[in-house]
Amino acid sequence: MIRKRAGVLISGRGSNMRALVEAARDLQYPAQIVCVVSNKADAAGLAFAIERGIETKVVDHRAFVSREAFDAALNAYLQDQKLDLICCAGFMRIMTPVLIRPWLGRMLNIHPSLLPAYKGLHTHERALADGAKSHGCTVHFVTDELDSGQIVAQAAVSVLPGDTAGTLAARVLEQEHPLYAKALALVASGEIQMRTSS
């Protein structure tokens, strides 16, 4: 089996990235994590990747005059890495078509809600404010429209009485880690492909 070359984009803690790196330690896993890229030099997740001997790169968005210029620089690095797949894992940047288009069907994102509910930010707060009984997380293909690409996999949790945004986020995060590992495997093995709308 030829394992797919995957890169992970992060902005902070990187716990989902860690889950992917751990899953990929198994040589039967259909992807290997070859680089971890952050838009923030102080992203805590970078230390873990360095410790594991994974190539890391910081592309600081503040050094660019526009979103497109940042996306072009990031894309150039990702192309150089000869990646098959990209996993956004807590990568907190709105991406433009400059970055999205070259990777269409090959870029995944994890989002902390049961999409299509609660696209965007503050998902846990909004679910609680609505009195939602169920909440969760979604891995989807990245397309031009924010948090709207084809869904690869989802996991649900119950919202419990007394939940705060923090307790709910923690319960969802526990589901995110195995979900992302499963979703990347489904895409890397070719079991799931993005449907083309033609």
Ligand code: GAR
């Ligand atoms: C995760 O909960 C992820 O779903 C969320 O950020 C957190 C990152 O945690 N992503 C988004 O909100 C994307 N819009 P991590 O850095 O520990 O993986």
